[in-house]
Amino acid sequence: VRFVSCTTPDEFRGRRSCGTSGRTRGEQGAGAFLTFFPPGRVINAGKSQHNEDQACCEVVFVEQRPSPRGSGELDGGRKGFYFHYWALFDGHAGSGAAVMASERLHLHICEQLRELVGILQDPSPPPVCLPHGAEPGSADPSTEEHGELPNDALPRFHLEKAVSHESLVIGAIENAFKHMDDQIEQERATQHLAGGCCALAAIYLMGKFYVANAGDSRAIIIRNGEIIPMSREFTPETERQRLQFLALLRPELLGKEFTPLEFPRRIQPKELGKKMLYRDQSMNGWAYKKIEEDDLKFPLIFGEGKKARMMATIGVTRGLGDHDLKVFSSNIRIKPFLSCFPEVRVYDLTQYEHCPDDVLVLGTDGLWDVTNDKEVAAVVMEVLTSYEPNDPCRYTMVAQELVLRSRGVLKERGWRLPNDKLGSGDDISVFVIPLGGPGNYT
Amino acid sequence: VRFVSCTTPDEFRGRRSCGTSGRTRGEQGAGAFLTFFPPGRVINAGKSQHNEDQACCEVVFVEQRPSPRGSGELDGGRKGFYFHYWALFDGHAGSGAAVMASERLHLHICEQLRELVGILQDPSPPPVCLPHGAEPGSADPSTEEHGELPNDALPRFHLEKAVSHESLVIGAIENAFKHMDDQIEQERATQHLAGGCCALAAIYLMGKFYVANAGDSRAIIIRNGEIIPMSREFTPETERQRLQFLALLRPELLGKEFTPLEFPRRIQPKELGKKMLYRDQSMNGWAYKKIEEDDLKFPLIFGEGKKARMMATIGVTRGLGDHDLKVFSSNIRIKPFLSCFPEVRVYDLTQYEHCPDDVLVLGTDGLWDVTNDKEVAAVVMEVLTSYEPNDPCRYTMVAQELVLRSRGVLKERGWRLPNDKLGSGDDISVFVIPLGGPGNYT
Known part of the structure; x- marks a missing residue:
């Protein structure tokens, strides 16, 4: 049993990592419910012999690529933006894929977004077509990105579909999952990466949360006591x-x-x-x-x-890895049926004034198998009201309480909940992310 | 422009058709907004040269098949049940498929349900497996339907999935659409059936409405002023x-x-x-x-x-017919991409006490293209409140008003709505079906 909790955005910003280098990791000692963030792997905490859940939370700087002609250097300083990132990886048949995904997925997202820096920072609609050799995010948007050079002028297309900035971010996240899966495939032999994993990631970027889910983890927003589903599960039944x-x-x-x-x-x-x-x-x-x-x-x-x-x-029928998975004692491959693409849902933080008790909860199936959405919302409200609204540790306490309640207590007949029902026998990981309250993401 | 309105269930019951024989049809003269139900084809009413919308409303008796061993005769009287049926067919590239579907789809549904008479009338869960040679709905359910003969006893299966009566009805409707499409394919040469059609059908059976949609027509329930979507559209974009x-x-x-x-x-x-x-x-x-x-x-x-x-x-990417449709001046067939299967949504009428103002509205895209869900709900409430709750013609007046408002008035610059926007250039067909009020379906 393990829990991971991102506390306040302020604390988060203090640990900003930059570009493709530094990063923070959630880790917790066996049995204890501490939250700290040194780099390192999440270790097992009592239930399964090897905890196959992995987690990562980061603030990532997306730096615009230097212009191929070097003109970008003249602008002075690096262009770019930050995104906040939280992700849970529920491994199976080994922790290799989950570990690698927890170390790299945000870097793939960063890489995809680097192409889009100039476009996302420009309020006008994204250009449908980019000139020869141009990086989408390069140098001067006014001449390179928005339309053709004068001597290459195109006719106007009346049947041109408008594509939003939001859908570019969604496309970037989708392709980042694909590149992550490709990397696991390429390095699985040399890196001894066993198994596969479900992946659930929340990205906060320019006022919006993008929640990407591939697998059977789940995300919900609890806002003013109301439950807003931010993902659905991908299983043999749903797919x-x-x-x-x-x-x-x-x-x-x-x-x-x-x-x-x-x-x-x-x-x-x-x-x-x-x-x-x-x-x-x-x-x-x-x-x-x-x-x-x-x-x-x-x-x-x-x-x-x-x-x-x-x-x-x-x-589970979506996720990363599993490239070598076969039907028992046969040569029938499973991977062709699995999809590495997430479903991405968007939540616009600016459309509503959030209070300190509004949170986004991410959890692996170990949580949701024994504690349903309503029960989670009840625990969130119960714990939050017992702390001051500006106490940053209140979100950590929610995550701890959610894990404890779902784990139950080890009795003669296994892990039992207070109602004597079976507790989760699975690994449990939870993020509780505040949407309002002390500090914010803007 | 044309409208079809089913008035009250009582009137409906008076025109009960039986088994696979009698049926009623909605028809309307050009320009006039009358509602009557002689057998016959819907004719054109002014806008398009040939109205390609077709409609049908029926009460159909589903008679249990005679037992292969003739034992059913000894029961005395026919076993079976009625279902109420309303359907709209929006044809394209000719009205042949729409006309045939309006004449036959309910018979295919009846045929599929005949297999299930005994099972649906028995409150215990449907049997997973039926004995050799048995029709599911035949003779005596107690010995033939629910389990094997004693000398053929099967072991109990712990991993047996429970299948509801409701999902059997859904399966019957789905397969009826498939058989309808197959029949159009087989008879299209001899019957000169041109084109294809969208199909939207509402079936009331044993306390529940089943709304089956294949195409871009739409059904909504308006209950106490609230809009409940009962279908979604199947188009190149949504599919x-x-x-x-x-x-x-x-x-x-x-x-x-x-x-x-x-x-x-x-x-x-x-x-x-x-x-x-x-x-x-x-x-x-x-x-x-x-x-x-x-x-x-x-x-x-x-x-x-x-x-x-x-x-x-x-x-549109779902519907019936279109077996010969090809890409213009090529041999590329379209049909492999089209699906004849509807999405079926279920509404349990017994879960809520309905008032006379609660209705199910079915409409072809000619309606919804110019009048959105909220506007339709407003017209429904406006017209219904101007008539006595027990006046059976109030639903007819709603249908008429919906068609008139969506059609607009022919001016120099085409059909115009009161706000001078373009009215629908398409055929318009509407059913307004009361869910409560005078008479009911039980």
């Missing part, structure tokens, strides 16, 4: 139709071992010719079909809730 | 990722004429080597890429809003 569609179009990926159809349970050979409930990639409802030979194969998607598995192997 | 994913996996479907990438505008050959905004099937945001030869092809998805087209041809 069933995408997976079945792929299996239908690329049946060779199933290695003759799996059927793309979903059935409520395994079919026995003696049931051939009977009718059974099924659904395919087009259906949300269920219908009966006559059982044929092919239906006796194992279903691509099988099981319910936390026990749902794709190809009888994996319970 | 972009599904279409791009298919194009990526089956590039041969693009006939070397299209690129699966989306760009904000067409690219000119002289822009080769520059950087342009794009997005692919994995992205929701936008990013820059260097323009290559392949990017000069026409984008699979192009345009915005009502002008968005797939393969430069069609503005």
